[in-house]
Every structure is written in structure tokens, then in C-alpha cells.
Amino acid sequence: xxxxxxxxxxxxxxxxxxxxxxxxxxxxxxxxxxxxxxxxxxxxxxxxxxxxxxxxxxxxxxxxxxxxxxxxxxxxxxxxxxxxxxxxxxxxxxxxxxxxxxxxxxxxxxxxxxxxxxxxxxxxxxxxxxxxxxxxxxxxxxxxxxxxxxxxxxxxxxxxxxxxxxxxxxxxxxxxxxxxxxxxxxxxxxxxxxxxxxxxxxxxxxxxxxxxxxxxxxxxxxxxxxxxxxxxxxxxxxxxxxxxxxxxxxxxxxxxxxxxxxxxxxxxxxxxxxxxxxxxxxxxxxxxxxxxxxxxxxxxxxxxxxxx
Numbered sequence: 001x002x003x004x005x006x007x008x009x010x011x012x013x014x015x016x017x018x019x020x021x022x023x024x025x026x027x028x029x030x031x032x033x034x035x036x037x038x039x040x041x042x043x044x045x046x047x048x049x050x051x052x053x054x055x056x057x058x059x060x061x062x063x064x065x066x067x068x069x070x071x072x073x074x075x076x077x078x079x080x081x082x083x084x085x086x087x088x089x090x091x092x093x094x095x096x097x098x099x100x101x102x103x104x105x106x107x108x109x110x111x112x113x114x115x116x117x118x119x120x121x122x123x124x125x126x127x128x129x130x131x132x133x134x135x136x137x138x139x140x141x142x143x144x145x146x147x148x149x150x151x152x153x154x155x156x157x158x159x160x161x162x163x164x165x166x167x168x169x170x171x172x173x174x175x176x177x178x179x180x181x182x183x184x185x186x187x188x189x190x191x192x193x194x195x196x197x198x199x200x201x202x203x204x205x206x207x208x209x210x211x212x213x214x215x216x217x218x219x220x221x222x223x224x225x226x227x228x229x230x231x232x233x234x235x236x237x238x239x240x241x242x243x244x245x246x247x248x249x250x251x252x253x254x255x256x257x258x259x260x261x262x263x264x265x266x267x268x269x270x271x272x273x274x275x276x277x278x279x280x281x282x283x284x285x286x287x288x289x290x291x292x293x294x295x296x297x298x299x300x301x302x303x304x305x306x307x308x
Contacts, residue, residue, distance in 0.1 A: 001050050003049075026060070048062060069085065087175060092124050093122070097135045100181055173227050248298060260276075
């Protein structure tokens with residue numbers, strides 16, 4: 001029987017079949033996808049085959065080929081991946097300028113990983129009701145930066161309702177991954193889109209202004225508009241993986257475009273002569289923050305580490 005994984009709580013999975021019935025499943029045997037070293041072989045969004053027994057017990061026997069997925073490094077397991085979700089139509093990266101701050105390094109790591117695994121991303125700049133004039137000026141600068149590169153950007157506030165209709169349109173009939181640090185308002189967005197999925201929203205912790213987790217497992221939440229939101233536990237750090245040093249520039253759109261003009265085909269855009277990327281940074285055609293993020297990823301690959 002075919003089904004869609006809508007919840008993953010570790011070693012137990014909730015799978016919805018084509019008739020809309022939900023089954024609590026275990027994985028049968030040592031189930032793995034070929035060539036993927038992951039902390040969990042089955043993730044939310046997977047299409048699977050399962051055996052359902054007369055007594056109601058059910059086992060997942062096969063994972064169908066994924067059309068895409070998005071990953072991060074598993075903490076303390078540098079050679080393994082943690083797959084956040086699979087078969088995603090759209091990723092919404094929820095960003096806040098303050099309370100807590102989302103750094104451009106984090107944004108760029110997420111975007112590079114999404115590029116590598118063919119997941120479209122919209123940047124959602126949330127909690128706009130909290131920002132002062134200086135914050136708004138910085139926010140507008142970020143929106144200009146990422147819009148010029150070609151990324152879809154929007155502003156939102158679940159307090160004022162700003163962006164709510166646009167979010168509803170983005171999720172209609174689609175499987176959407178909602179990602180971002182803890183405390184950036186992901187649960188409030190889910191509540192605004194589908195009140196029956198109300199989750200407890202905790203206060204921001206004082207420690208580093210990092211939010212407390214309101215989601216402790218990945219699940220797919222069905223919306224009234226026919227879409228699904230995959231709500232993931234908050235991510236404190238994001239590591240890019242499965243990339244060789246020479247590949248990283250491919251996933252920074254503007255760096256890749258300028259790299260065609262470099263003198264050497266194997267240019268890493270660090271200190272090589274006649275590097276078109278370095279010249280573009282110097283001339284402000286590539287932002288210093290994006291170039292810094294690119295260098296940051298190269299350093300992590302060289303050091304073989306996961307940066308928090």
C-alpha cells in the first residue's frame with residue numbers, strides 16, 4: 001500500500017494512504033536509501049510502500065525515489081546528514097532581524113543547500129511589527145540584496161496580518177517546508193494559516209535571544225487550502241554538506257555567473273590572479289556579506305567541521 005509520511009517522531013512514522021487513512025508505522029528491517037548516510041532513513045514528505053497487517057500494525061517496506069530533499073549536518077556526526085524533509089514544492093525560510101537575529105551566513109547556507117538539492121525558496125522576513133526605523137532600513141537592504149540575486153522575498157507579521165494572504169497563496173495545494181531558527185515565528189505562521197493546527201508558542205528565552213523549541217519533531221500539517229506545511233524543529237546552526245570545494249560557487253548564483261570570466265577554470269575565488277569574482281566583490285557587484293558566506297563554507301569544508 002502506498003502512503004505519504006506526515007509525521008516522524010524518531011523510529012515511528014505516521015503515514016497517510018491514498019484513501020486518507022492514517023497508519024502508525026515502523027520501518028521494516030535496515031531500511032536505507034542508496035548512497036545517503038542519514039540519521040533517519042525515512043523523513044516527512046517521503047512517499048513509501050507499507051504493509052498493513054489485520055491487527056493494525058504496519059511496516060514501511062520501501063521508500064520511493066525522492067524528487068528533492070533538503071538537509072543539514074547532524075550535530076556531532078560530521079559524516080552524516082539530517083534530512084529535514086523530502087519532495088518539497090517550496091521552502092519558506094523564516095527570518096527575523098532581531099528577537100532572535102538571523103545572520104546572513106545562516107541565510108546563505110540555507111540558500112546554497114536549497115540550490116544544491118533543487119528546492120525553490122522564498123525568504124519570509126517576519127515580525128515586522130517589532131522593528132524600528134533602523135531595523136526597517138536594514139531589512140529593506142536585505143530584501144534588495146536577495147531580490148537582485150533572484151530570490152523571492154516578502155515581509156510578514158502575524159500580529160498585523162501583513163503577508164498573510166501571500167503566505168496562503170504560496171501554500172495553496174503545495175507541500176511547503178517552513179524553516180528557520182527557533183523563535184522566528186514559524187508556529188505563529190502555522191496558526192495563522194490553519195487555526196486547528198494551533199501549537200503552543202513559547203516566550204523567547206533571554207539566553208542569546210534564541211527561541212525555545214515549540215516543535216520537537218517534524219510533521220506535515222494539512223491546511224484548509226489543500227496544502228501541507230512541514231514544520232521542523234528550530235535550527236540553531238546550518239551546515240552545508242556533500243559539496244566539494246569546487247562546487248560551492250555553483251550554489252551562489254551571482255558568484256557562479258561571474259566565475260565564467262575568471263582566467264582559470266579551477267579558480268576558487270580566494271586569491272587567484274585575474275579572478276572575476278574578486279573583481280566583482282571589489283566593484284560591489286557581489287555583496288561582501290555573500291562573499292563572506294561563500295568563504296565561510298569553504299573554510300568549513302576544508303576543516304571538515306559543522307559550524308554552529
